[in-house]
Amino acid sequence: IDVGAALRGEPGAIDTVAVEIRRACESVGFFYLAGHGVPQTVIDDAFAASREFHAMPIEQKRSLKINENNIGYMAVNESMQRHSTVHKATRPNFNESFFISHDRPADHPDVVAGTSLRGRNQWPGGHERMRAAMVTYFKTLEKLGERLLPVLSRALGMPADYFAQFFRNEAHINLRFLHYPPQEIDDDEQFGQGPHTDNSFITMLARTEVPGLAVRLPSGEWLAPPVIDGTFLVNLGNMMKRWSNDRFLSTPHAVLNESGTDRYSIAFFYSPN
Numbered sequence: 001i002d003v004g005a006a007l008r009g010e011p012g013a014i015d016t017v018a019v020e021i022r023r024a025c026e027s028v029g030f031f032y033l034a035g036h037g038v039p040q041t042v043i044d045d046a047f048a049a050s051r052e053f054h055a056m057p058i059e060q061k062r063s064l065k066i067n068e069n070n071i072g073y074m075a076v077n078e079s080m081q082r083h084s085t086v087h088k089a090t091r092p093n094f095n096e097s098f099f100i101s102h103d104r105p106a107d108h109p110d111v112v113a114g115t116s117l118r119g120r121n122q123w124p125g126g127h128e129r130m131r132a133a134m135v136t137y138f139k140t141l142e143k144l145g146e147r148l149l150p151v152l153s154r155a156l157g158m159p160a161d162y163f164a165q166f167f168r169n170e171a172h173i174n175l176r177f178l179h180y181p182p183q184e185i186d187d188d189e190q191f192g193q194g195p196h197t198d199n200s201f202i203t204m205l206a207r208t209e210v211p212g213l214a215v216r217l218p219s220g221e222w223l224a225p226p227v228i229d230g231t232f233l234v235n236l237g238n239m240m241k242r243w244s245n246d247r248f249l250s251t252p253h254a255v256l257n258e259s260g261t262d263r264y265s266i267a268f269f270y271s272p273n
Helices: 013-027 038-053 058-061 111-113 128-155 237-244
Strands: 030-033 072-074 096-100 173-181 193-196 202-205 211-217 230-238 253-255 263-271
Touching: 013 030, 013 193, 038 096, 038 173, 038 263, 072 128, 096 128, 111 193, 128 237, 128 253, 128 263
Parallel strands: none
Antiparallel strands: 030 230, 072 096, 096 173, 173 263, 193 253, 202 230, 202 263, 211 253
């Protein structure tokens, strides 16, 4: 779905695009986002930063262990899909992840107050260029999310400014840099990421050419969506499903990396404050 005209503010474009997004959200809960205006260099730099982080020694990564604010490093085999009704996966997810959020200073009011889920990022020393690339990607997709809100509002038949009020004063955002090492092909219980639905409002996913993602269609069939250059793959989360009274779908998906090589993706989880 090319949203370029809507983002440029062309007359009538928001409602035209909203019809396409409504159809996708009601029928499958996933769509490819084209015309988003994010420079490819910003995406490439973010993937380079992710590779730099995941190439760090494990001891250095573990020193940034994920905390109560859901910020930091999660090692391979340290996460499970909890309360999953999609598949009874019995083993932890075979990926490692680095989570960041808003890059808040030490004197940020929420940091000072110890507000839940609104803490500071954990950064490794000596990787300033990596940090800058990750923060740039975060801020760029945050702006894209804000610009998509009118389209999503209209897709639900609401006034274009309806959703914006819930995303002011720092929307709740987690940016997850994922690395899926190669895994054994004959292991039926080992997923890179077990079948699950996201809890976000929307998720914007950037992928490399290495396959592995699978989406469960409403028919029950699992589909491997190809990588389409110049797009983000967007899916709705459980918050959007609930907010739309189940009109929009939060669709199960999973990752199985049988490529024999390393796989990287970047998930931007965008939700209200």
